[in-house]
Amino acid sequence: MGAGNSKPTSEHSQHVFAADAPVRFSNELVDSLQNSTQSDSTRSKNLELQIQARVKSELEKLQAREAAKFSQISEALSDEPAAPEERPLAEKIGDTLTSSTALADKQRKQNISHNSVSKEIVELKKKLEARKKLEQVDPAVEKAKEDVVTCLRTNDRRPLDCWKEVETFRREVGRLEREFVEKTVR
Known part of the structure; x- marks a missing residue:
C-alpha cells in the first residue's frame, strides 16, 4: 500500500512494442509523421x-x-x-x-x-x-418603461438585476392610478 509514489513522476515513459518481423518505414513517412502538428x-x-x-x-x-x-x-x-x-x-x-x-x-x-x-x-x-389618441402617455411613465426595457435588454441573462427600474415603473404607474381615481371620484 505505501510502496508506490502517490504522485506520478515528471518523466514521460515511452512504450516500445517489439514486432515479430522487422518493420521498415521510409524516412519521408517517419519525418512527416513526426513533424505533423495534427493529432x-x-x-x-x-x-x-x-x-x-x-x-x-x-x-x-x-x-x-x-x-x-x-x-x-x-x-x-x-x-x-x-x-x-x-x-x-x-x-x-x-x-x-x-x-x-x-x-x-x-x-x-x-x-x-x-x-x-x-x-x-x-x-x-x-x-x-x-386617428388621434385620446390621452398622451405621461412622460415619466414612458421614461420608466424605457428604462426597464433598456435594463432588460442589457441584462438579458440576469433580469433580476433590473429591480430598481421595475420599482420606479411601478411607482409611476401607481401615481397615475391614484390621479385617475381622484379625478373620477370628484
Missing part, C-alpha cells in the same frame, strides 16, 4: 466541421428552393380568381329571398383574394394611424 482529435474535429459546413450549405440550398416554390405557388393562388362553384338549390332559393345588400355582401366575400385582403389591411392600418 487524431484535431483531424476528427476538422472532418466534423467540414461535414457540418456541407450539411449547412445543402440545407440552405433546400430552403431556398422550397421558399421559391412556396412563393411561386402562393403567387399563382392569389392571382387566379376563385372558380365559381355550383351552389346547392337551397342556397339559390335563399338568395332570392334575401335583400340585395345582403346578396352583394355575400358576393363580395366570395370574391376576396389575397391581394384585395392585403390592400384592405393596409387601408385599415392607415385609418388607425390617422
